[in-house]
Amino acid sequence: MTDSVTESVFFRSGELRLHAARHPGQRGRPVVVVPGITTPAGAFAFAARALAASPRAGDVYVLDMRGRGLSERAGPGRHRSADYAEDVVSLIGHLGLDRPLLVGHSLGARVVAGARARFPGSSAGVVAIDPPMSGPGRRPYPMALDRFLNGLHGARAGWGVEQARKDYPDWTDEQVRQRGEWLGSCDEVAVVESYSWFHLEAFEPVWQEVEPPALLLFGDASPVVTADDAALLERVNPRAHVVAVAHSGHMIPWDNLEQTVAAIEAFVSGLGGGG
16 A cells, blocks of 8 residues: 555654655655545555655655554544644654645644644645634534545445545546545544534634745635635635635545645745755
């Protein structure tokens, strides 16, 4: 399940032993990626390789969030955005990275925004891709928890690839394979608690505290971050750039990898020197 050029990095965050996948890049700024709620690092490899090939990017490190992939499980009560943000900072410290770019998708977008807000000096900037906009007093997350859990159980039963091909008919064979092979590694407790915090934590107060440079990417057909949501976040933090990714739902890096990478590459170019 591991790409031939990918290297494993194991590190500690508190008492947990966590894992990140390193994709060797160019001589630019290092990038730390935090994927979504049921996307281990191995299922994001296709996009990480594309980012690592960008001339402005250095090595790309994709975090296996606690309870996913090769990372240790944390147990109940330890899956808030702040817990994940501390894991990101622990990875940066372990590697000795000099102000990397933080990139996150979905749950990962909330995580990197939180890491940027709480520890602004540890990163050069942040790219938040379609962060969940559910929260107290807002509409619920558009995908039911049962769909996540049914997919996880199916992957553990051995039909993850077949289910991914059915659920995402427009994905490439590589994307389907990576999704199907790695989904079963997700801890059910981590998924359930993270999903709950989608509704218990509001994203707007976090985004308001994010220091520039900051970029919000949202899918032009996403039910998670609508055009109205994007406009709200633009008002909440006018210092951040907001870009709509064409022909994309919530799974933006899968739906339009080319524009996603191009937007991140342009953002990196504006950050100045490498890491």
